[in-house]
Amino acid sequence: MSTFSAIGDDREIDRDEFTPGIEPQATWCPGCGDFGVLKALKQAMPEVGRNPDEVALFTGIGCSGKLNSYFNSYGFHTIHGRSLPVARAAKLANPEIEVIAAGGDGDGYGIGGNHTIHTARENHDMTYIVFNNEIFGLTKGQTSPTSPKGHKSKTQPHGSAKSPIRPLSQQLNAGATYIARTAAVNPNQAKEIIAEAIEHDGFAHIDFLTQCPTWNKDAKHYVPYTDVQQSDEFDFDVSNRKEAAEMMRKTEERLYEGEVLTGRMYVEEDRPSYGQEKRSIGEMPEDPLAERYFDEDAEWERTYDNLLDHHK
């Protein structure tokens, strides 16, 4: 039994509990893909049996960062690109909390790219949702790391000379153990993938295509889409790294040819999470560190007894 009574509270969860009374109506533009993420996330929570007080949602900056305002849980709306380092320490400090991080493609693949790689590498037991709309939305339509080559915007008047980031391939190389792509227009698949990602014991990366009807009309709402698990055309083993790599490359390339491929791209069940790795070498306490501070009977070591002899 946890020191914190919300944790492990065994009761029926209603998705409406995750709608805050303060700002129940999101202010995203009409038709924005972000609504799809919010809805899928709320729907996934009853499935994974977590209540609002045992969930901590960490976001970055941008339209995606508003997710925290419309999702009722403990929340930390951090700074641009830095949701992951804040979130992963939270998971280490109290592994019993369900930790979810979210941000946009600029946030996760641009300014925070270094953290995305390292968090995947470490395989923290958490879920990361990247709202990928291939554009900077909140700052009014500049080219982003996932914008296609040739993409014209006010900051790239002659079209982007850069090839876009390959987020799925990058995550596979970095070490994420659950990698999927879904789209706002496919709510059932999105809900299932989010629930799977939360249940997954390791770093789960969801590249979530969220259409931006205001600033990225070219992306056309990501329809029609194909679920690669449902399609006969794509017969690959999601647990096979080589086959997954090929599937990801295909998925990334076809997006820019107008074909939207979604589904589970890679799932690795055996690799221990970072918390397990740290515990196994004695670098992390067995019981949640955060709880120790709220346990009145906890005994605290002092340096005078433990460390001073060395200096005498």
Added chain:
Amino acid sequence: MTDNELIWRIAGGSGDGIDSTSQNFAKALMRSGLHVFTHRHYPSRIRGGHTYVEVRAKDEDVQSRGDGYNFLLALGDSFARNPQDEAYYGKEELKPLYENFDDLREGGVLLYDEGLLDEEDVDEIGLEAAAEENGWHVVPMDLRGIAKEHGREIMRNTAGIGATAAILDIGTEEFEELIKQNMAGDMQEANLDVLQDAYDAASELDIDHGIEVPEGSHDEEQVILSGSNAISYGALDEGCRFISGYPMTPWTDVFTIMSQHLPEFGGISEQVEDEIAAAALALGASHMGVKSMSGSSGGGFALMSEPLGLAEMTETPVVLVEAMRAGPSTGMPTKPEQADLEHVLYTSQGDSARVVFAPANIRECYTQTRSAFRIAYEYQIPAIVIYDQKIQGELRNMPASHFDEEPNADPGSVLTEGEIEEAAHHASGKFKRFLYEPEDGSNVSPRSVPGQKDGRYLATGNEHNEEGHISEDPDNRIAQIERRLNKLDDIRADLDENASHQTYYGPEAADYGVLVWGSQQDTAFEAVDRLNENGHSVKALGVSDMAPYPVEEVSEWLDSVDQALVVEMNATAQFRGLTQKEIGKYGDKLSSLLKYNGNPFEPAEIVDGFESSINGEDLAATNMTYLPTAGD
């Protein structure tokens, strides 16, 4: 110059064991009853390059490096690169010998390893003439030969200790004891043989010099440790169990010590991809209720600017340490400077609301790090301990009882679940984390942590309302920013009542003042003693609270003197500027003595600087700069 003291300098290359040998030498002298203090000088490279450490020993408390030194053990640099390539490197292995000529006092002893340093080469660098001029006692000994006879060449340093012990007539007992404690088996035996052989060989030389090593005794058990140790132990005793960092000199020392001990203390250390992540992780852990810290040196701390601002805005407690080194940019990585004061006070956008302490010495590193944690967690504010490479690396003895304190792991102003149930909530069920007017009349609105029932709220770097939701309402803005800033007044009052970090030194009625901050305080105090002996009327005020600034204390003290000299290790008089900004007057009373060549002040330099300034003499020939008063 002070009589009746030993200042022993060991010089060699990085990798020659200079650091560990000096630590053992200092510890042995402490155990023999003396007070000790070390000063460390080293280059930014792994192998080779000239490095030295001074051990100053007296029969009374030693609070600073001394003026020069009176015994040199020059091992020479065994890692000198490419000694054949004279055109470029010159005689690099000789540097630890000739680069030390300047500060060796008249009549001092110069012991060098002729096993490594060729006699002909030594002749070329003018040792003989210099020795004659200064009355030095030059002692060439084949330390390398003695080391190789019993063990390996690296034991030259043990041979040097044996020879030193013989020349100074201090015996080898304490050194033997340390070798037995630190080593085992063949290694121990070989070192003991080397020690004894070198002792015997040096005894036969019968050097007649005037250095008398004092004898002393301690009233209570002593320990010898560094500022990095003391900062780490202060953090641990205040319940810190999480650290995240990225290596950077000289901060790495604290990071290393914490990382070594946190597992056994039930905590977590994380080495991460950069300093942005390092500070962000510390916030993440703290948000969950864990007492956390991070830190860096100048450039790394610059990367922490944004997380630091986030901590201020979200009122997430955290302690950061900033180990200053000479800047700007990469600067001089292994040299001390006090030029990051303004950086630490003001970095990050918006009005800053943070606490900054600058401990004077190793004892204060412990007490003020504890203060920083207590204040940070009680007042939900980032607290920074700013120190420098000088305090980080120097060793000093002090009574063990200084650390005989109870731990305090209280996470500060966090509510229990029972209290949350009673606390204010929005109609939607959200906990009011950021109350305009907290119930106890203070400016601190208690927090909850994830997992606590009905404690959920939103922490955000945007301006926010009482529940934490984003708000740009003007009235809300004023209420929240004023509450956050007013916490600094609460903290000033708390510090005034519970823990003055300022140090008053010298005769209260003195006419002149020396105003000093951070690591230069104790050196200035030694200078003040000498100035009074020289017939001046001088006292000093050492300031550690950089923010919130102790306006009342410093104003009262400045009122009591005619003129004050502000002593600091930077080129732009940053602390003097801070003092004038905070107090808003005394521009016609404050002048500055500045040093920024990469070495900390020696007491005699402050004495010279003070006397020159009141006599209106030029400081051009020294390592220092004088900046006159500016007027109000």
